[in-house]
Amino acid sequence: MLESSDSSVYRSAHGLTITIRTLPGDGRRAYMCLAGEIDRDSSAILSRTVDWLTRVAPVSVLVDLAALTFACSALPNFLASVRHAVPGDAEVVLWRPRPEIEWVLRATDMAAIATIRGEPTGAGDVR
Template identity: 45%
Template sequence: MAQVSGDHYVITVLTSPRRLAALVCLAGEIDMDAAPALSGVVEQLSAVVPSEVVVDLADVTFASSTLLNFLARAHVALTADTALIVCRPRRHTRRLLEITGVGQLVTMRGDLPPSGYWMPHGAARPEELPVLGGVD
C-alpha cells in the first residue's frame, strides 16, 4: 500500500491483483496542501498506464479546486482506453463535480468493487503496478 498524508488529508493507493488497475482513496480535506501528493499520484499512474483507475471519494470532507485539478490532470495523463472512475462522492462533492463539468470527464459510481477485489499496493507483483515513488 502506498500512502501519504498531511495535516488534514490522507491519500492511499491500492492495486487489483486481477488486472492492471489502481484504487486511489482520498480522505479528509482535499485542498492545496494535498496538491503536491496528488501530482505525484498522477505522474506515477500515467507512467504505469493502468487499464482502470478508481478514485474513492467517500471520506472526502472538503473538496476544493485541487480535487478538480487532480481529476482533470489524471484524465489528460492517462491513455484514452484507461477508465477513470469516481466512486461514492458525497452530495457536496458530487455537486462540485457536476457544476464544474469535471464529472463529464469521469464515470461516476455509487459503489466500489466487492471486498477482496483490491489489495495493498505492496502485495502486488511488480509487473502489475510498481510502487509509487515518493509516496510513503
C-alpha cells in the first residue's frame, strides 16, 4: 500500500490495481478505480480496501470500472462488502463498466445495491 499526500491510496496485487481517494470538498465522497483482473487471489487487497472505506465512512462512492478487464464472483462479493461498509444511506455508483463486466453486474443483480452508469455522473472531476 502506498499513500500519497493527496489522500490517494494505491494498492496492487495479483493483477489488480486499486486507486482510492476522497474527492475534493468535505472529504466524505470517495473515488475508487479498479484496474486489471479481479478474482479470488485479490481477496486480501479487496479486504483492505473495504477496511479503508469503513474508516472513511463516505456518503458516496464512485467505483470506476473502465479499466477492469476480468471479473468473476469476487467482484459482486466485493461490491456487497462495499455496500455494507459504508453508511446505509450512502450512494454507491458503478461507473463505466465494460460490456463483459456489466454482464457480471446485471447477472448478479448488483443494481439492487448500487447504481450502474456508463456516462459521467456529475460527481465533479475525479482525475
